[in-house]
Amino acid sequence: MVFRQRAAQLRVAPPHPKGVSSSSIPPPPFSLGTAATETSGATTDADAAVPPLTAMDDSDIRCDNVNCPDITAPGVSILAAYTEVASPTGLDNDKRQFPYSVLSGTSMSCPHVAGIVGLLKTQYPHWSPSAIKSAIMTTGKTRDNTRKSILDSSTVEATPFAYGSGHVNPNSAMDPGLVYDATTEDYLNFLCARGYNDTMIRLFSQKPYSCPDTFSIEDFNYPSIAVPNIQARKVTLTRTVTNIGSPGTYNVRVRQPFAVFVTVKPRVLEFKTTGEKKTFQVIITPHFAKLGTRAGYVFGDMIWSDGKHSVRSPIAVNLAS
Known part of the structure; x- marks a missing residue:
């Protein structure tokens, strides 16, 4: 069976x-x-x-x-x-x-x-x-x-x-090892980047909230990664992980999406205490020369591992021009 x-x-x-x-x-x-x-x-x-x-x-x-x-x-x-x-x-x-x-x-x-x-x-x-x-x-x-x-x-x-x-x-x-945490302010900033104005934001917030002058929607600290319109540009995203386990060292590995090159900097995160936070960048570069006639979304993933935990984030990139 x-x-x-x-x-x-x-x-x-x-x-x-x-x-x-x-x-x-x-x-x-x-x-x-x-x-x-x-x-x-x-x-x-x-x-x-x-x-x-x-x-x-x-x-x-x-x-x-x-x-x-x-x-x-x-x-x-x-x-x-x-x-x-x-x-x-x-x-x-x-x-x-x-x-x-x-x-x-x-x-x-x-x-x-x-x-x-x-x-x-x-x-x-x-x-x-x-x-x-x-x-x-x-x-x-x-x-x-x-x-x-x-x-x-x-x-x-x-x-x-x-x-x-x-x-x-x-x-x-x-026992996930690391988590991508986010505050209420992070979510409100995400809504700001989506086009919500101060009046709309007030519907979600318990107190008045003013949208920041600049906020990159790609930097929203979410456990997954999505780039809906990469076109010919290089996209750099920022993520922060919090260690909720024992002290340890995490190494990253990436399963590259088709016709896309993903780089993570730094590639090693060392945590000395529980609750410690580390920030890293994910750089996504399209290679349209490899694309041929194929277009649309391609997929990969990024995994941080200390040998015991595997902290996986799916990656979705839209290569349609």
């Missing part, structure tokens, strides 16, 4: 703030952040059933400077509690009532992630929401339980636009 995981490309955008019309505010920068996966039993990969879930191309599910979704969790054919007020089919002539049902979708995958967040917050009550999110994202798995690539709903190898940072891995999230 071979079990393969498939990422279901589902995304729901958060609603606009109360009292603000959709035409007066820029698109939201984040999705709900979770995709659903199917674990199906089959004798061969070709025989595995594909769930009838929404399929989207890359242009539909990208979130500009943030990869979407953030993470993938079990969400297909989940045995879940079910209201006995309605029947399983919802038809008028269906009078059946069951306390449980088999359900699918992000409504099933989100509770898995919420439960993991609760466990992490209980174990580490001082962790910020961003630290918890980073721990979950940077420890995600991109291989299924047969150690092969996760497939999407079309039975082809999935990309970060299908599974985000990977399939959630709770045990590794409990």
